[in-house]
Every structure is written in C-alpha cells, then in structure tokens.
Amino acid sequence: MKGWFAGSGRGILSGVEHTGRVAIFFGQTLQFGLTARWKWKNIIEQMVNIGVGSLPVIMITGAFMGMVLALQSYYQLHKLAVETGIGALVGLSMARELGPVMTGIMLTARVGAAMAAELGTMKVTEQIDALQALATNPIQYLVVPRFLSCLILAPLLTVYTVFIGVTGGYLIGVKMMGINSAFYLSHTVSLVGPADIMTGLIKAVFFGMIIAIVSCYKGLTTTGGAEGVGKATTGAVVTSSILILIADFFLTIIFKIINM
Amino acid sequence: MISIRGLKKFLGGKLVLEEVNLEVKQGETMVVIGPSGCGKSVLLKHMMGLLKPDAGQIIIYGKDITRMKERELNEMRKKFGMLFQEAALFDSLSVEDNVSFGLREHTNLNGQEIKKIVQEKLRMVGLGDIAGLKPSELSGGMRKRVGLARAIAMDPEIIFYDEPTTGVDPIMGDVINNLILELQDRLNITSVAVTHDMNSAYKIADRIAMLYEGKIVETGDVESIKTTRNPIVKQFIQGVAEGPISV
Numbered sequence A: 001m002k003g004w005f006a007g008s009g010r011g012i013l014s015g016v017e018h019t020g021r022v023a024i025f026f027g028q029t030l031q032f033g034l035t036a037r038w039k040w041k042n043i044i045e046q047m048v049n050i051g052v053g054s055l056p057v058i059m060i061t062g063a064f065m066g067m068v069l070a071l072q073s074y075y076q077l078h079k080l081a082v083e084t085g086i087g088a089l090v091g092l093s094m095a096r097e098l099g100p101v102m103t104g105i106m107l108t109a110r111v112g113a114a115m116a117a118e119l120g121t122m123k124v125t126e127q128i129d130a131l132q133a134l135a136t137n138p139i140q141y142l143v144v145p146r147f148l149s150c151l152i153l154a155p156l157l158t159v160y161t162v163f164i165g166v167t168g169g170y171l172i173g174v175k176m177m178g179i180n181s182a183f184y185l186s187h188t189v190s191l192v193g194p195a196d197i198m199t200g201l202i203k204a205v206f207f208g209m210i211i212a213i214v215s216c217y218k219g220l221t222t223t224g225g226a227e228g229v230g231k232a233t234t235g236a237v238v239t240s241s242i243l244i245l246i247a248d249f250f251l252t253i254i255f256k257i258i259n260m
Numbered sequence B: 001m002i003s004i005r006g007l008k009k010f011l012g013g014k015l016v017l018e019e020v021n022l023e024v025k026q027g028e029t030m031v032v033i034g035p036s037g038c039g040k041s042v043l044l045k046h047m048m049g050l051l052k053p054d055a056g057q058i059i060i061y062g063k064d065i066t067r068m069k070e071r072e073l074n075e076m077r078k079k080f081g082m083l084f085q086e087a088a089l090f091d092s093l094s095v096e097d098n099v100s101f102g103l104r105e106h107t108n109l110n111g112q113e114i115k116k117i118v119q120e121k122l123r124m125v126g127l128g129d130i131a132g133l134k135p136s137e138l139s140g141g142m143r144k145r146v147g148l149a150r151a152i153a154m155d156p157e158i159i160f161y162d163e164p165t166t167g168v169d170p171i172m173g174d175v176i177n178n179l180i181l182e183l184q185d186r187l188n189i190t191s192v193a194v195t196h197d198m199n200s201a202y203k204i205a206d207r208i209a210m211l212y213e214g215k216i217v218e219t220g221d222v223e224s225i226k227t228t229r230n231p232i233v234k235q236f237i238q239g240v241a242e243g244p245i246s247v
C-alpha cells in the first residue's frame, strides 16, 4: 500500500515536472517564433513536406469518413423519414468534429512521427550538439519552422478534409440513396454556417500546435540510440493523439459556453 | 587562456569527471589522452558549453562559460570550432551546406564568397570535389574530414578536436596532423585535442595531459611524457595490457 502511494506520488511528480518542461519548451518556441527572423526557406520546406505529402492520406480518410457518416445517418434518419437532413448532419459533424480531429490524428501519425524520429536521430547522433556548437539554437532553427508550418497547415488541411468528406457524403446520399440533390444541398447550406467552419479551424490550429510541440519535444529529449528514437516516436504519436482528443473535448465545451 | 578548475560531472549515475584541473595557454596545442570511456569527450563538451558541470569552472577569455546565458555563450562559440568524434554532420544537408553552416547563419557573405571558402577548407582537409554529396554517401574517414572542414570554416580562434585522426588512413592522418600544426603556426590557434593515437599526439602536442579516473594524473611536454615515471601514463603510452590500468 505504502509502495503504491509512493509510486503514484512519484508518477504524479514526474508528470508535473514533464508538463512544466513542455510548457517551458512551448514558451521558448513562441518566443523565438515571435522575435526571431523567420527563415522562410525552412518553413516552406516543412510546409511542402507536411502538406503535399499528407494530401493523399487525408483525401482517403476524409472521403471514407464522409461516406460512412452518410450511410449510418441514412439508416437512422430513414426510419424517421427525415433523410434529407443527412447533408446537414454530415456537414456539421465534419466541420465541427471529424474534420479537425481526423486531420489532427493523420498529421500525428504521418508528420508528428516523422518529426520525432528525425529530431530524435539528430539528438542521438550528436547533430543537435553540433548545431549548438555552431552557435545556433535548436529550438529556433529546428522547432520554430516545424511549429509554424503545422500551425498554418493543420487548418488548411482541415478545410480540405471537410470538403472531401462532404463530397463523399453527397455521393452516398444523392447518388446512392437517391435523395434529391437540391434538398440535400439546401439543407446543408442552411444548417452549416461560418461559425461551424470557424470552430473546426480553431480546433485545427490547436491540434497543429500540439503535434509540433509534443513531437519536437519528444525528439529533442531522446536518449539511448536507435531504441530511444523508436520510443520517442511512439511516445510522440500516443501523447499527441491523446492530447488532441482531450483538447477537442474542452474546446467543444468552451465553444458551447461562448455560444459559437 | 582556457582554465579548467575543479570540474566535476555525474552522468548516468556515475562520477565521470571527479576533479579536472587543466590550463591551456594561448597558441598552444594541448593533447588529452586517456583510456576509452574515461571522459575525454565529456570534457570537450564541457569546454564547448554543451554540458553543464555539477561543480567547477571553465574560464575562457577571462569568463566562466559554465555560468553563461545562451546568448552570450553563442557569441563565444562563434570563435570556437569543434570536431566531433563521430563527425556529427547534418545528414539532411549536403557537404557544402554542412561546411558553410556557420557562415550562412552568422555572416553576411554572399553565395560566391561562401562557395570559395568551402572549396578552400575542403582542399585543406584533403578532400576534392565532393561539395554536392550528402553525408550518407561518404566514407567514415571522409565524414571526419568534412567535420574538420566545418570546424575550421569560420576561422576559429580556439579549436576542440575529438580524435581527429581516428578512422582515417595513416596518410590522411598525417595530412590532418600537418593541418593542425599549420593552423597553430600560421594563425596562432589554441587547441585542445583528444586522442588515442600516440603518434599523432607526439606530433601535434605542445603539452600532453592524461585523464584517468576523473582526474588529470599528469601534464607535461612531449619529452617529459615519453620519459615519465608515472606507471599509469607509462602503461598507456606504451600500450601494454599489464599494469595499474585494469582492462
């Protein structure tokens, strides 16, 4: 019993310590991001890496998400004979929830993992030391461009996901289930407003920050060779995914409170 | 010039540096020898400010670098060059971008001027036309020499070499020895070199210090090290298995 208390006490302490370090890391990233000259070359390089490379994955997941959503809601709404509402349902779910969350999770898997592995490898092969020896701050040189590109690209890719998802829903609803196209569209347009899109984009910005900060932090604190890089990568993906879902919950509550 | 006082460092629950005291004079090449794992690389990283000691000071240009803020430390580092044991080249960058990294980050030189400097430094380390290659396309010895070219690219006043001749063939090893001597002669550079290679040590050193069990056990010029009575140093420089250093 005593051991259990001591153990969980230590767990909480190290959790608090970790959170503190990540907070400092986040603060430094913001500070460098705001004060230092932006290296457009690095930022654009990262954006191309993240953005273009992620398009196919996001297209596939977004399309299937929209289609399955349309199918499921069709089966449910059909019983109530209100199946023309599918358009609004798919649009709202995609814009407010699934668009940003799916994009966040996909970016975590593709981009967060790659960033953690890359920076982790640089750490264990002393390239981070070499960077510092060349009088360059690793946060400024490596983290800030990744942070900024995640921040910008997460909402852009979310727009894309939502668009693809809504298109997928339309195909199922109209082409497969034979709902009247005009009804479908007018329902969608009248019920999905700018505020819905906006909340999704704000969420995406937060998710982008989470992915960049967690993955870069995990990468730069890697120890223990190739095995350590593997652990850092897994850790980055797991932690980012969990934080994205938790953040999603609280952001949804906040949007509700401020009536957005 | 460089004055290390009472340096102490725990790493991974082990006392790696117990109490290191070492003075390096202006324009001198100090060679640090010692058995594998005794903390030579750790010592060099402290001098570069990459590790913070648990106790002790490192005074360079009259200032204690162990207590410096990063901004100030980076101003210092611009005058330092460091060759890492495994070269530590940036593997996402070409050889040219590796060598010119400091120049691009910290000077206003234009592309042409930078290219010229890169060519010159690569030539100095005995490498030809490889500026466009990626580090993964180089042999171990070539990487080491690119690392050396990167270390000297900014014309540093102080250079730290971590085993400059390990992993390169004997002829290239001697090219590097000559380069280190030449940099010291011509530009009056102060250096600290860590090595196992006693031939290289004898050739480049003004003085040699031996690190053993977390302390400097002997310091002296080449002659006095060659004729030492200290059994630890004697065993090490003769390279024999029997003696006070347990293997």
Ligand SMILES: Nc1ncnc2c1ncn2[C@@H]1O[C@H](COP(=O)(O)OP(=O)(O)OP(=O)(O)O)[C@@H](O)[C@H]1O
Residues within 6 Å of the ligand: B011, B012, B016, B034, B035, B036, B037, B038, B039, B040, B041, B042, B043, B085
């Ligand atoms: N980051 C670290 N974490 C834990 N222990 C470390 C770390 N870096 C070095 N050590 C330990 O410190 C000791 C000294 O390491 P160091 O790399 O300085 O040895 P060295 O004298 O350079 O050896 P070699 O000649 O083989 O390069 C070793 O026992 C090593 O295990």
Ligand SMILES: [Mg+2]
Residues within 6 Å of the ligand: B040, B041, B042, B085, B162
């Ligand atoms: Mg070493």
